[in-house]
Amino acid sequence: xxxxxxDPRTRQLHLNLFVYPGGHHEAAWRHxxxxxxxxxxxxxxxxxxARAAELAAFDGVFFADGPALADNVRYASRFRLxxxxxxxxxxxxxERIGLIATASTTYTEPxxxxxxxxxxxxxxxxxxxxxxxTTGAPQAARNFGLDAHPxxxxxYERARDFLEAVGKLWDxxxxxxxxxxxxxxxxxxxxxxxxxxxxxxxxxxxxxxxIPRSPQGRPVYVQAGSSEDGRAFAARYAEAVFxxxxxxxxxxxxxxxxxxxxxxxxxxxGKLLVxxxxxxxxxxxxxxxxxxxxxxNELTQPEYSLELLHRLLxxxxxxxxxxxxxxxxxxxxxxxxxxxxxxxxxxxxxxREQPTVRELLHRLAGARGHRxxxxxxEQVAGQLQQWYEQGAADGFNVMPPWLPGGFDVFxxxxxxxxxxxxxxxxxxxxxxxxxxxxxxxxxxRYEAARSAAAPVx
Amino acid sequence: xxxxxxDPRTRQLHLNLFVYPGGHHEAAWRHxxxxxxxxxxxxxxxxxxARAAELAAFDGVFFADGPALADNVRYASRFRLxxxxxxxxxxxxxERIGLIATASTTYTEPxxxxxxxxxxxxxxxxxxxxxxxTTGAPQAARNFGLDAHPxxxxxYERARDFLEAVGKLWDxxxxxxxxxxxxxxxxxxxxxxxxxxxxxxxxxxxxxxxIPRSPQGRPVYVQAGSSEDGRAFAARYAEAVFxxxxxxxxxxxxxxxxxxxxxxxxxxxGKLLVxxxxxxxxxxxxxxxxxxxxxxNELTQPEYSLELLHRLLxxxxxxxxxxxxxxxxxxxxxxxxxxxxxxxxxxxxxxREQPTVRELLHRLAGARGHRxxxxxxEQVAGQLQQWYEQGAADGFNVMPPWLPGGFDVFxxxxxxxxxxxxxxxxxxxxxxxxxxxxxxxxxxRYEAARSAAAPVx
Numbered sequence: 084x085x086x087x088x089x090d091p092r093t094r095q096l097h098l099n100l101f102v103y104p105g106g107h108h109e110a111a112w113r114h115x116x117x118x119x120x121x122x123x124x125x126x127x128x129x130x131x132x133a134r135a136a137e138l139a140a141f142d143g144v145f146f147a148d149g150p151a152l153a154d155n156v157r158y159a160s161r162f163r164l165x166x167x168x169x170x171x172x173x174x175x176x177x178e179r180i181g182l183i184a185t186a187s188t189t190y191t192e193p194x195x196x197x198x199x200x201x202x203x204x205x206x207x208x209x210x211x212x213x214x215x216x217t218t219g220a221p222q223a224a225r226n227f228g229l230d231a232h233p234x235x236x237x238x239y240e241r242a243r244d245f246l247e248a249v250g251k252l253w254d255x256x257x258x259x260x261x262x263x264x265x266x267x268x269x270x271x272x273x274x275x276x277x278x279x280x281x282x283x284x285x286x287x288x289x290x291x292x293x294i295p296r297s298p299q300g301r302p303v304y305v306q307a308g309s310s311e312d313g314r315a316f317a318a319r320y321a322e323a324v325f326x327x328x329x330x331x332x333x334x335x336x337x338x339x340x341x342x343x344x345x346x347x348x349x350x351x352x353g354k355l356l357v358x359x360x361x362x363x364x365x366x367x368x369x370x371x372x373x374x375x376x377x378x379x380n381e382l383t384q385p386e387y388s389l390e391l392l393h394r395l396l397x398x399x400x401x402x403x404x405x406x407x408x409x410x411x412x413x414x415x416x417x418x419x420x421x422x423x424x425x426x427x428x429x430x431x432x433x434x435r436e437q438p439t440v441r442e443l444l445h446r447l448a449g450a451r452g453h454r455x456x457x458x459x460x461e462q463v464a465g466q467l468q469q470w471y472e473q474g475a476a477d478g479f480n481v482m483p484p485w486l487p488g489g490f491d492v493f494x495x496x497x498x499x500x501x502x503x504x505x506x507x508x509x510x511x512x513x514x515x516x517x518x519x520x521x522x523x524x525x526x527x528r529y530e531a532a533r534s535a536a537a538p539v540x
Numbered sequence: 541x542x543x544x545x546x547d548p549r550t551r552q553l554h555l556n557l558f559v560y561p562g563g564h565h566e567a568a569w570r571h572x573x574x575x576x577x578x579x580x581x582x583x584x585x586x587x588x589x590a591r592a593a594e595l596a597a598f599d600g601v602f603f604a605d606g607p608a609l610a611d612n613v614r615y616a617s618r619f620r621l622x623x624x625x626x627x628x629x630x631x632x633x634x635e636r637i638g639l640i641a642t643a644s645t646t647y648t649e650p651x652x653x654x655x656x657x658x659x660x661x662x663x664x665x666x667x668x669x670x671x672x673x674t675t676g677a678p679q680a681a682r683n684f685g686l687d688a689h690p691x692x693x694x695x696y697e698r699a700r701d702f703l704e705a706v707g708k709l710w711d712x713x714x715x716x717x718x719x720x721x722x723x724x725x726x727x728x729x730x731x732x733x734x735x736x737x738x739x740x741x742x743x744x745x746x747x748x749x750x751i752p753r754s755p756q757g758r759p760v761y762v763q764a765g766s767s768e769d770g771r772a773f774a775a776r777y778a779e780a781v782f783x784x785x786x787x788x789x790x791x792x793x794x795x796x797x798x799x800x801x802x803x804x805x806x807x808x809x810g811k812l813l814v815x816x817x818x819x820x821x822x823x824x825x826x827x828x829x830x831x832x833x834x835x836x837n838e839l840t841q842p843e844y845s846l847e848l849l850h851r852l853l854x855x856x857x858x859x860x861x862x863x864x865x866x867x868x869x870x871x872x873x874x875x876x877x878x879x880x881x882x883x884x885x886x887x888x889x890x891x892r893e894q895p896t897v898r899e900l901l902h903r904l905a906g907a908r909g910h911r912x913x914x915x916x917x918e919q920v921a922g923q924l925q926q927w928y929e930q931g932a933a934d935g936f937n938v939m940p941p942w943l944p945g946g947f948d949v950f951x952x953x954x955x956x957x958x959x960x961x962x963x964x965x966x967x968x969x970x971x972x973x974x975x976x977x978x979x980x981x982x983x984x985r986y987e988a989a990r991s992a993a994a995p996v997x
Contacts, residue, residue: 113722120720120727124752126632126663150651152750156728162718163750165659171625172663175583175632191652194607194683202622206583206629225746226651261619263577265570268841270577271613289682293609293620295581384725 096471096506097323097356097478097520098498099183100136101145102129105160106485107362107450110382112160117485123160129169130176132487139494140508142519143181143212145305145325145480146170150190151223158387167199174207181516183212183305188245189238190218190227193281193288197252200302201294209298209515214305214325215316217242239312244283246304246320251279253301254527255291271295277529299517300525309337309424318344322522323356325480327428327453330435334359334475354522356477359470360453362484363463365492372457379484380445388444395429395447405441409433428452450482460496467497468506553928553963554780554813554935554977555955556640557593558602559586562617563942564819564907567839569617574942580617586626587633589944596951597965599976600638600669602762602782602937603627607647608680615844624656631664638973640669640762645702646695647675647684650738650745654709657759658751666755666972671762671782672773674699696769701740703761703777708736710758711984712748728752734986756974757982766794766881775801779979780813782937784885784910787892791816791932811979813934816927817910819941820920822949829914836941837902845901852886852904862898866890885909907939917953924954925963 104123105112112120122128133144146166153161166184174182182203186196204211217238224232233241260275279290306313306321317324324341328334342352364379366372385402393399397415411433416426432438432446449455456466470476483489501507517524561580562569569577579585590601603623610618623641631639639660643653661668674695681689690698717732736747763770763778774781781798785791799809821836823829842859850856854872868890873883889895889903906912913923927933940946958964974981 110725112720112727113725120718120722124662124718130632150655150750152733152748156733157730158725158727160720160727162728162752163655165655165751167625168628168656168659168663171628172632175587175629190649192647192649192684195648195652198607198620198622199625202625205581206625222746225744227649228744261577261581263569263580263617265577268567268570268615268839270569270615270617271619273614276609276613287682287685289679291609293607294622295619382725 095508096467096476096501097142097358098139098507099143099145099181099358099478099480100132100141100490101147101360101480101482102132102486103147103160103482104162104164106489107453107482108379108484109155109159109387109448110379110384111485111489113382114379114485116488118487120160126169126172128487129164130173132490133173133177133180135487135490135494137177137180139498140510141180141481142478143183143210143516144170144173145183145212145214146185147214148185148187148216149218149220149223150187151220151226153220154222155387155390158384167203171203171206174203174210178208179511179514180210181212181303181519182207182210183214183303183516185214185216187216187218187223188242189233190223193245193248193252193286194290194292197249197292198294200249201253201292201297204297204299204302205294209517211297211299212303212305212323212516214307215242215246215320216307235310235312239316241285242316243319244286247283248279248281248286248288250301251281251528252288252290252292253296254529255279256294256296257527257530257533258296261295275530296527299515300527303516303520303522313424314341314344317341317355318348318350321355323358323520326357326359327425328359328475329428329432329454331470331473331475333428333431334470335473338475356520357475358478358480359476360450360480360482361467362450362453362455362482363489363493363497364455364457364484365460365463365489365496366457367459369458369462372459376449376455376457376484380448383444383448385441385444388448391447392440392444395426395452400440405444406439409438409440409443425452449484453482455484460500463493464497464500464504467501468504471506552965553924553933553958554599554815555596555964556600556602556638556815556935556937557589557598557947558604558817558937558939559589559943560604560617560939561619561621563946564910564939565836565941566612566616566844566905567836567841568942568946570839571836571942573945575944577617583626583629585944586621587630589947590630590634590637592944592947592951594634594637596955597967598637598938599935600640600667600973601627601630602640602669602671603642604671605642605644605673606675606677606680607644608677608683610677611679612844612847615841624660628660628663631660631667635665636968636971637667638669638760638976639664639667640671640760640973642671642673644673644675644680645699646690647680650702650705650709650743651747651749654706654749655751657706658710658749658754661754661756661759662751666974668754668756669760669762669780669973671764672699672703672777673764692767692769696773698742699773700776701743704740705736705738705743705745707758708738708985709745709747709749710753711986712736713751713753714984714987714990715753718752732987753984756972757984760973760977760979770881771798771801774798774812775805775807778812780815780977783814783816784882785816785932786885786889786909786911788927788930788932790885790888791927792930795932813977814932815935815937816933817907817937817939818924819907819910819912819939820946820950820954821912821914821941822917822920822946822953823914824916826915826919829916833906833912833914833941837905840901840905842898842901845905848904849897849901852883852909857897862901863896866895866897866900882909906941910939912941917949917957920950921954921957921961924958925961928963
C-alpha cells in the first residue's frame, strides 16, 4: 500500500454496525429469524443493538437517512428513523460507541444542522459522526417546495459550501470560551466567540453558533459518494468513506485512488479510512449459509425488485422476463443515473457475470448493491482479512441481513477470529469516535489563527 | 368562568417544569446554591431533573429554543441546548413525563420538523409536545442567509401555513397502515398512506411522511404568543398556552379572552389549557425567601440588564441612572417592538408601579418578565390556587430561579400542599402527554374522510 501510512504493526481494522429497520436484506422482515415487526419502531430495539455493538467494541453505529418515503415501502421495511432523535436516545443507553447520523446538505440549513450535531456530540461525550450526503432521491425535492431535485453537480457545489459554513460554526466558540467565573460574573468570554460571516457561492451564515464547542470539536466526517464529484469531495473532507464494491479488485482500485487523491491535497492518507459495506450470511457450514441466503431471496417480491431495477438501470421488465438475460442494450447510460457510482456497480455485475434478471435481482436484494457473502465464520473473517491486508479496506460497515440475529452471530463468531488474528481491538482505548478512528481533535480555526498571530514572547 | 367547561369536581391543575440551563434567574449560575457550571452541558443533569419532575408527576418538561446566540451570553447562562437531541436523551431516562420542544416555524422546513416530532413521539411512547414559535430574535435571520427578519404578520402567515402542512404530514399514514403481514409480504398498505400535496400561500409540501403515524398522532400543540396575532393563532391551534402575567387581573383577562376566542371558533375551551409562567423563591419564612431573591438580584450585572432593557423598551440608559425613575417618555412604542406582548407587560409594570430603573431591572432578571414570587410553601401554593380557582390559570409553567434546587424545594414542599387540597395528581393516570393534559388523540384527517365517505352497510 504505497498510500498507507499507518504502522502495520499497530494498524487495526474498524467496524461499524449499519443499522437499518428490519435488516439490510429487503425481505428480512418476513423471515422467521427476524423479530416481530412491531419492534421496528421501539427505541429499545435499537438501544439493545447498540449496546451489543458496544460490547463487541465496534467503532460506531451508523444510521442511513433520506427526507422522502421510499416507493418500495409497500414490500420492504423502508420507513425512516430520524437519526438525531433516534441516536440521542441510543446515546443515553451507551457509553463509548460512536453514533453516525446521515444528514443531507441539500435539504437542511447549515445553522440547524450544526446545532444538531454539536448537541449530539455534547450529550454523547464526543461520539458524533456525520455521514454527509447530498440526497439521491429526486422525490425529496417536492417535500421541500422545489419542482425539481438539483442536479448532481449543483448538489455537490452546495455540499462544499455547506461544509465550509458548518465548519466555521463549529469553530465559532473557541475551546475554553465558556468561562463561568462566578466571582467576576463573566459567563462566556465573548472575545473568544466569533461571528463567522460565511458568504459562499450559495450560502450565507453569520453565526456564531449558540452552544459551546463540543467534545470532538466537530463530528467525524463520513462520506459515501463514489462518483467523480463524490471522490473529490471525500478526498478533501472525509475522515471515513463508506463505499460499495463487489470485487476485491474494484475495492483496491477505489482504495488506492481515494488515498492518492487525499495525499495530493496534502492530507495524511492514513486519516481517511476506507470502509466498504459487507452483508454476511453466517452459518456453521458454507452450504447452510447459502441455504439461508437463498431462503431470504425467495421471500423477495419480484414486483418490488423490478421497480428497484428500473430505478437503478432505467430498464422496465415484467415478471415473465425474470429468467432471461438482463437486456444490456436497454440500460440507459446517460444523464444523472449514468453518473452514479451505484449504476456503474450494477452495470459491472451485468457485464462480468451475465446473470439472469432473477439472479441480478437477488444480488441487489441483499444490501442494495453492497457485497453479500455467505459462509462460515472463518470464511467471513478470511474475506475481511484479505480486503484489509490487500489494500481494499481499513475496516467495514457491517450490514447484517437481518437484525438483531445477523449481528449477534457476527459478534459472537467472526469478531473473536479477527481478535485472535490481532486485527481488531478487544476493548476500547478511547472514549470518542475520533479516538476509535485514530483521528486527532481539530483546533478551532479562530483559535489557531489567534495563536499564529500572537507575538512570540 | 363562563368559558370553563371542565367539571370542577374532577378538574386538576397541570404543571410543567420549564428547564433553562443555569435556571431562570439570570444570575443564578453565580450563586452558591447552583451546581458547578460545568454540569450545564452534561446530559445527566437534565435527565436527573426530568426524573425528579416525573417522580413529582409533573405533566411535562419544557425546553425553550432559538436559532441564534443571545447577546447576553457574556453574563448569563444563555447558550442553547438543541431541544430534539436533548429531549430524546431525556426520553430515554424517563417513562411518563411529557417532553415539550420549542421549534420555530420561521427557520425550519415543515418536512424536517414533522419528522423530528414524529420520531420524538415514537421513541418516547407518545410524550411529545411542540411549543410553536415564530422566533422573535431578529439576529436569527442572518444565520439563515436572510438580510432581514420577516415582520410579525409575515411570520404568523408562515406559521399558519406551516401548521396546515405539518398537520397533513402527521396524518399522511393512517393508523394501521403499517401492516407487516409476513405471509403476503405486504409491509405497508400504501392505499392508507397519502401524498398530502399541500400548496399554501408560502409553502408547498408533497409528502407523505417517511415514518408511520406516531402514538399521539401528532405532538400536543403548545403556543406562547400573546399579541393579537398570537392569540388568534392560539385560539385556532393551541392545546396549551404558555403566557406571562404579573397580576391576577391581567391573567384573568387573558384567560377569558383566549377561552372565548376558542369557543367562537367552535372549539371546546376546556381543551385549550392556559399555563402562566411562575418563578418561585421558596423558604421557610417569607423574609428568608425575599432575602434569597435579593441575593440573586445583587448578583446581576447592570451592563447586561441595561442591554436587556434597551431590547425590550428601546431605552438606552447608563449605570449612573439606575436609581432614578424609568423615563416613560423615552420608551419607543412604535414598530415591531410595540406589537409584542412582552413590551406591553413591561410597560404595565412601569406605569403601575413606577419603579426605579434598578427595581425594574431586578423584576426582569427573575424570569424575563414572567411572574416571580417569594414566600413560604403555603404562600406559593396559595398563589397558585388563587389563580387556578379565580379564572387565570389551568396550571403553570414552573420556572425555578435556580436548578436543580429551586425545583426540588417546589416538588418537596409546594406539591404536597397542592395534593392535600385536591388540586394536583399524586400519580399519573395516563402514559402520554395528551392523556396528562386530558386531550383526545386525533384521528388522521385522511382516515376520517375515508370513514365519512364509506357507504353505510
